[in-house]
Amino acid sequence: MSKLLNWLDSRTDYRRLLAPIRRRVLPNGPSWWYTSASCLLWLFVVQMVTGLLLMSTYSPSTNSAWASVHFIEQSPSGAFLRGVHYFAAQGMIILFGIHVIRVLLSAAFRAPRELIWVTGLLLLPLMIVWAITGNPLSGSQKGVAQIEVEGNIIGSTPIVGPIVQRLLIGGDEVGHLTLTHLYFLHVGLMPIVVIALLVVHIGQVYRHGLTSTDDKTPGTTPRPYWPFQTFRNMVVLTIVLAIIGTLAWRQGAPLDAPADPTLSHAPRPEWYFRSLFELRRYFTGDWEFIATMIIPGGVLLLLLAVPFIDRLCSPRTSALVRGLFVVGGFGAWAGLTYASFARDWQDQEFQVAEQQFHDISQRALTLAGQGRIPPSGAITLLREDAKTQGPELFVRHCASCHSFADADGHGIVASSPSAPNLYGFGTYDWVRGFLDPERIASEHYLGNTAMSEGDMVSTIVDLHDGVDGDDEGRQTLVDQLNKAARALSAEAQLPAQAAADEKHAADIAEGSELIAGDLSCTDCHRWHDNGDLGSAPDLTGYGSREWLGAMIANPEHERFYADNNDRMPAFASDAQHPENNMLTPLELRMLVEWMRGEWYEPAVDENGDGLITTVAEWLQSFDSGSSSASSAPVATGVGQVQSQ
Amino acid sequence: MNRRTLLKWISRGLAFCCAAFVAVPGVGFVVDSLRRKPASTATLKRIAMLKTLPVGKPIQVPVIDNRRDAWTLHPAETVGRVWLVRRTDDSVDAAEAKIDAFTSVCPHLGCAINMAPSGENFTCPCHQASFGFDGEPLKPREPGQENVTPRGMDSLESQLVQDENTGEWWVEVKYEKFEPGLTRKVART
Numbered sequence: 001m002s003k004l005l006n007w008l009d010s011r012t013d014y015r016r017l018l019a020p021i022r023r024r025v026l027p028n029g030p031s032w033w034y035t036s037a038s039c040l041l042w043l044f045v046v047q048m049v050t051g052l053l054l055m056s057t058y059s060p061s062t063n064s065a066w067a068s069v070h071f072i073e074q075s076p077s078g079a080f081l082r083g084v085h086y087f088a089a090q091g092m093i094i095l096f097g098i099h100v101i102r103v104l105l106s107a108a109f110r111a112p113r114e115l116i117w118v119t120g121l122l123l124l125p126l127m128i129v130w131a132i133t134g135n136p137l138s139g140s141q142k143g144v145a146q147i148e149v150e151g152n153i154i155g156s157t158p159i160v161g162p163i164v165q166r167l168l169i170g171g172d173e174v175g176h177l178t179l180t181h182l183y184f185l186h187v188g189l190m191p192i193v194v195i196a197l198l199v200v201h202i203g204q205v206y207r208h209g210l211t212s213t214d215d216k217t218p219g220t221t222p223r224p225y226w227p228f229q230t231f232r233n234m235v236v237l238t239i240v241l242a243i244i245g246t247l248a249w250r251q252g253a254p255l256d257a258p259a260d261p262t263l264s265h266a267p268r269p270e271w272y273f274r275s276l277f278e279l280r281r282y283f284t285g286d287w288e289f290i291a292t293m294i295i296p297g298g299v300l301l302l303l304l305a306v307p308f309i310d311r312l313c314s315p316r317t318s319a320l321v322r323g324l325f326v327v328g329g330f331g332a333w334a335g336l337t338y339a340s341f342a343r344d345w346q347d348q349e350f351q352v353a354e355q356q357f358h359d360i361s362q363r364a365l366t367l368a369g370q371g372r373i374p375p376s377g378a379i380t381l382l383r384e385d386a387k388t389q390g391p392e393l394f395v396r397h398c399a400s401c402h403s404f405a406d407a408d409g410h411g412i413v414a415s416s417p418s419a420p421n422l423y424g425f426g427t428y429d430w431v432r433g434f435l436d437p438e439r440i441a442s443e444h445y446l447g448n449t450a451m452s453e454g455d456m457v458s459t460i461v462d463l464h465d466g467v468d469g470d471d472e473g474r475q476t477l478v479d480q481l482n483k484a485a486r487a488l489s490a491e492a493q494l495p496a497q498a499a500a501d502e503k504h505a506a507d508i509a510e511g512s513e514l515i516a517g518d519l520s521c522t523d524c525h526r527w528h529d530n531g532d533l534g535s536a537p538d539l540t541g542y543g544s545r546e547w548l549g550a551m552i553a554n555p556e557h558e559r560f561y562a563d564n565n566d567r568m569p570a571f572a573s574d575a576q577h578p579e580n581n582m583l584t585p586l587e588l589r590m591l592v593e594w595m596r597g598e599w600y601e602p603a604v605d606e607n608g609d610g611l612i613t614t615v616a617e618w619l620q621s622f623d624s625g626s627s628s629a630s631s632a633p634v635a636t637g638v639g640q641v642q643s644q
Numbered sequence: 645m646n647r648r649t650l651l652k653w654i655s656r657g658l659a660f661c662c663a664a665f666v667a668v669p670g671v672g673f674v675v676d677s678l679r680r681k682p683a684s685t686a687t688l689k690r691i692a693m694l695k696t697l698p699v700g701k702p703i704q705v706p707v708i709d710n711r712r713d714a715w716t717l718h719p720a721e722t723v724g725r726v727w728l729v730r731r732t733d734d735s736v737d738a739a740e741a742k743i744d745a746f747t748s749v750c751p752h753l754g755c756a757i758n759m760a761p762s763g764e765n766f767t768c769p770c771h772q773a774s775f776g777f778d779g780e781p782l783k784p785r786e787p788g789q790e791n792v793t794p795r796g797m798d799s800l801e802s803q804l805v806q807d808e809n810t811g812e813w814w815v816e817v818k819y820e821k822f823e824p825g826l827t828r829k830v831a832r833t
Contacts, residue, residue, distance in 0.1 A: 149753050
């Protein structure tokens with residue numbers, strides 16, 4: 001072995017090249033304080049390696065960034081690597097702070113080491129750029145919202161701001177070129193610049209660290225670097241990596257919903273930028289660039305000038321000023337950071353919004369499943385998800401008249417309801433309640449409509465008045481209406497009611513006969529082969545996907561309310577000019593599916609084909625699924641509608 | 645000038661040319677994004693039917709338009725959201741109805757302005773900038789805390805038009821973006 005190394009040395013002279021490292025001596029002996037530098041360097045190497053590996057699978061495109069990161073997260077080692085990359089970046093920021101404080105307090109910046117100090121400090125803004133350009137690469141809502149706000153912060157700096165902003169996000173708005181620009185900076189330009197600075201920084205450390213005996217402290221013994229300091233370095237590095245590894249394994253790097261400018265979300269910066277975020281509160285309007293540029297830039301310039309200011313002071317003054325500076329600086333940073341977090345903890349609205357955004361993100365991950373992302377990209381997942389969009393669409397288009405709330409008021413409550421509450425529309429309970437003389441003219445059904453004193457209400461009331469005082473006749477009527485309601489609600493073919501419909505098949509068949517027979521519904525309504533259209537809504541297929549879609553598209557159609565339509569607008573009546581319609585075909589489909597409780601859920605058992613299977617589950621899911629501003633907090637109870 | 649000096653200068657000159665060979669197109673390519681103009685100019689677009697707007701209560705409406713992003717043309721996509729406030733009720737003739745349109749982009753840093761949970765004013769979730777339904781900044785909720793917004797919500801040009809075929813009245817809005825962070829409203833070009 002040594003023969004081989006001797007041969008190698010004779011050809012390359014590597015021993016002489018490595019001599020400065022092998023023979024490096026610390027005049028004051030080893031110290032745990034010195035470990036921050038080596039730890040930073042090795043974390044940098046870890047970032048290079050993990051970053052390079054992530055590049056093998058990551059795809060920097062608005063269409064595929066989130067999808068590829070989600071794909072990486074599917075592999076345990078991929079998720080671990082990404083977690084390490086995420087947490088090691090934060091570890092570097094912490095260690096950077098410790099390192100700067102250590103050098104500042106020990107006055108290691110003094111001549112001839114000014115260049116070590118300057119090149120080291122220049123790495124600070126570069127680390128910030130590295131973090132800013134890295135976080136949005138996942139293509140997640142949080143990351144992209146962050147770069148949007150950061151771009152606007154840069155853009156509101158006088159003169160150079162707008163130019164830098166455009167260069168950073170690649171144009172006017174966040175888009176394709178934003179990700180490619182950020183990627184170019186993050187994995188291309190930044191490593192080159194940082195490595196160049198590091199070469200100077202470390203080269204200077206060897207040059208001046210080895211020869212200088214200026215600050216030799218009496219009473220210490222000189223020791224060689226290897227192995228005395230190296231041992232300490234490795235112990236600290238191992239501990240740091242163990243912490244990073246635990247975090248990466250247990251928690252992993254977060255991945256929130258795919259970026260979508262239409263998502264409502266309150267972006268917050270990463271914890272290390274929180275102090276600046278807080279500082280901005282105190283400088284508003286045209287003065288904001290003081291908080292975002294002047295103060296951070298001023299602190300950096302002051303730090304850069306430290307070796308030169310230091311010469312003007314006596315050593316005692318310098319030590320005192322530096323001590324105060326470190327304590328004051330750290331105190332200000334910690335105070336601002338704490339103030340910012342405390343504000344959010346106390347902000348109930350923000351907490352609710354965060355929870356809703358968390359739910360949306362979970363939904364996106366559920367929809368993405370394992371390889372279920374469509375070619376149009378991950379953005380489509382939530383945009384075409386009935387569970388996500390349904391409540392939004394309902395609030396926007398329906399909730400000025402209709403509520404969608406259970407008996408306890410959970411769900412979407414119209415501020416001035418003037419039309420039926422559509423919670424559980426088409427279910428047995430909804431239909432049965434409609435046929436109840438006590439309830440049909442209530443606010444829940446037709447009470448606030450033009451039909452509150454119409455033929456339907458009077459027919460139901462008359463039917464019951466006809467059997468007043470006749471207990472047997474009343475029982476027969478109730479029984480008949482129960483069966484009719486069964487038949488009618490079976491028309492909806494609600495997935496959540498499939499089991500109940502099967503169980504009550506006999507009642508449904510009987511009810512169907514009653515609708516066209518004894519109950520004379522077909523005097524006004526059409527029911528399959530009986531009755532005519534034009535005077536009242538068609539009961540054939542009542543509440544089904546097709547019926548509900550057609551009804552929302554055009555309630556004035558002769559199949560529905562025709563001339564008797566109250567105030568409900570036609571939402572998609574113009575097939576020739578879709579731009580005139582208030583709902584696109586996709587929106588209409590999602591609204592109908594959401595109202596019917598039809599949306600993708602991963603299959604859980606042999607019965608579950610991706611759909612919710614019980615009415616209770618379905619109705620409960622509306623409470624947790626609604627993310628609109630006017631919806632009440634998540635309900636725990638099941639509504640009054642139960643599967644019977 | 646001796647031969648040695650001449651060779652030195654020629655070498656330096658050639659090295660400079662070789663560096664410029666890569667640097668000039670390189671810089672040009674990077675600053676391309678500074679020169680690129682927005683793909684389309686804003687025009688008045690139909691966004692909502694007048695009769696669907698409640699009086700006095702703001703409604704958020706998406707603006708659907710084609711959007712070009714570098715090499716992709718997104719047909720009919722939500723490009724932004726607009727808060728519409730109808731000021732006059734049905735007693736006023738539709739042609740004379742008054743509508744205010746505000747972009748939902750916060751003039752502070754460009755986050756999306758929401759309805760406050762109380763339903764009585766607008767609020768931006770990023771820094772709690774708050775605005776009345778007239779778009780003007782409100783006094784802060786908590787004493788001693790600044791309302792961070794540099795200006796009121798940006799109003800958008802709007803008009804009412806009647807559809808020739810259906811006779812319905814529609815609200816048309818010209819959706820534009822404005823520079824955030826300034827006290828004056830400056831259209832982004």
